[in-house]
Amino acid sequence: MDKIIEKTFNDHLETLKQTQEQLSPAIKEAAMQIGNALKNNHKVLLVGNGGSAADAQHIAAEFTGRFVKERAPLAAIALTTDTSALTAIGNDYGYEQVFSRQVYALGNAGDVLIAISTSGNSPSILTAVTAAKEKGLVTIGLTGKDGGDLKNRCDLSLIVPSAVTAHIQEMHILIGHLFCAYIDTIY
Ligand SMILES: O=C(CO)[C@@H](O)[C@H](O)[C@H](O)[C@H](O)COP(=O)(O)O
Numbered sequence: 072m073d074k075i076i077e078k079t080f081n082d083h084l085e086t087l088k089q090t091q092e093q094l095s096p097a098i099k100e101a102a103m104q105i106g107n108a109l110k111n112n113h114k115v116l117l118v119g120n121g122g123s124a125a126d127a128q129h130i131a132a133e134f135t136g137r138f139v140k141e142r143a144p145l146a147a148i149a150l151t152t153d154t155s156a157l158t159a160i161g162n163d164y165g166y167e168q169v170f171s172r173q174v175y176a177l178g179n180a181g182d183v184l185i186a187i188s189t190s191g192n193s194p195s196i197l198t199a200v201t202a203a204k205e206k207g208l209v210t211i212g213l214t215g216k217d218g219g220d221l222k223n224r225c226d227l228s229l230i231v232p233s234a235v236t237a238h239i240q241e242m243h244i245l246i247g248h249l250f251c252a253y254i255d256t257i258y
């Protein structure tokens with residue numbers, strides 16, 4: 072176990088360093104797009120599966136609640152939380168459409184979709200991005216590995232330089248917190 076702990080910390084630190092070096096400008100750009108949308112009375116939608124669903128919810132809650140600063144509540148919704156919508160859409164149309172149908176229903180031009188997928192290949196995430204593009208949303212992909220299909224479908228793709236799902240997720244939540252830190256500076 073000692074070896075596992077040491078290796079995991081070291082891998083995490085290496086991923087952290089590479090992510091800072093490679094993604095800092097893209098993180099800033101994405102944060103500014105989100106801030107711009109919110110300032111123009113648009114909202115942020117978030118999607119993800121498994122651990123990334125938890126990340127989507129975590130980030131949405133920082134916006135509607137607060138991150139660090141006491142500021143106005145901001146419009147963000149994780150499309151991963153409504154079990155009635157998820158089970159109805161999944162049951163009637165197939166799991167691939169659980170997020171896309173909600174994006175068609177709730178998304179408006181100028182809103183932002185944050186699509187979180189470590190592989191960049193989850194069909195439910197790819198269809199959500201397709202729906203978002205059709206409706207004129209700004210699409211930001213948080214991914215990893217080789218970026219998968221998500222890489223070329225989003226307006227902005229932040230590809231964490233790691234092949235390990237857990238470390239990619241660890242960077243995604245850090246990136247989410249950086250979005251929140253930027254938003255705190257403009258409100
Ligand atoms: O948290 C983990 C693994 O660390 C899992 O729950 C993981 O999120 C799930 O297997 C997801 O279905 C993976 O999907 P994706 O990140 O490739 O889109």
Ligand SMILES: [Zn+2]
Nearest residue numbers: 122236237240
């Ligand atoms: Zn996980």
